[in-house]
Amino acid sequence: MAAIKVYGSTFTTATRRVLATLYEKELEFEFIPVDMRAGEHKKEPFLSMNPFGLVPAFEDGDLKLFESRAISKYIAYKYADKGTQLTGGDCKKTPVISLWMEVEAHQFDPAASNLTWELAIKPLIGMETDSAAVEENEARLAKVLDVYESRLAQSKYMASDCFSLADLHHLPTIHYLIGTQSKKLFDSRPHVSAWVADITARPSWSKVLATQNKQ
Numbered sequence: 001m002a003a004i005k006v007y008g009s010t011f012t013t014a015t016r017r018v019l020a021t022l023y024e025k026e027l028e029f030e031f032i033p034v035d036m037r038a039g040e041h042k043k044e045p046f047l048s049m050n051p052f053g054l055v056p057a058f059e060d061g062d063l064k065l066f067e068s069r070a071i072s073k074y075i076a077y078k079y080a081d082k083g084t085q086l087t088g089g090d091c092k093k094t095p096v097i098s099l100w101m102e103v104e105a106h107q108f109d110p111a112a113s114n115l116t117w118e119l120a121i122k123p124l125i126g127m128e129t130d131s132a133a134v135e136e137n138e139a140r141l142a143k144v145l146d147v148y149e150s151r152l153a154q155s156k157y158m159a160s161d162c163f164s165l166a167d168l169h170h171l172p173t174i175h176y177l178i179g180t181q182s183k184k185l186f187d188s189r190p191h192v193s194a195w196v197a198d199i200t201a202r203p204s205w206s207k208v209l210a211t212q213n214k215q
């Protein structure tokens, strides 16, 4: 039995962030689906793994974690010698990777997650999209992507010329958004558009999407 266990739903962005990291690191793991429609994430035993009742939860032997970005960082450092090097590995790059990981979490994700909810998830579950929220969050995301366009004119990836966690953390929301009207925000910025094409073509990401199909 694998020591690494991921409890989540492959339909969710936060679960996909962890799965993408595990596939990049070529690690064996067990995926345990959480039936969110039945509210399993709001009940025991899931609450003992994440008291906030949000997926994913993660175990590696005795270590138990939640919060997808904390999990991906743990995996990238603990298994530094396996698969893709995701944390830079030298003292010049590591702080820059951390910086752009913070930008993803605090500048990009609030607008991107809101748009994912409004434009991708709500239609899937039969809820009505709030067009005012879409307008507001597209304007917020456009400003962030203007910064990304300048950044990606200087380096191939967010932190350097190497793919890292700073890029990987964006994948789950970008995947949903390029299937919606918000795709225009990425397409209209040439460097952002080339970066999106590059990171979404990674074999690890195809494996994440294939995991979804198996559920």
Ligand SMILES: N[C@@H](CCC(=O)N[C@@H](CS)C(=O)NCC(=O)O)C(=O)O
Pocket: 012, 013, 014, 015, 041, 053, 054, 055, 056, 066, 067, 068, 069
């Ligand atoms: N910051 C958390 C966010 C976790 C999160 O919001 N998970 C969502 C799915 S992407 C969830 O469990 N939603 C269920 C709910 O809100 O009840 C992480 O990155 O792990």
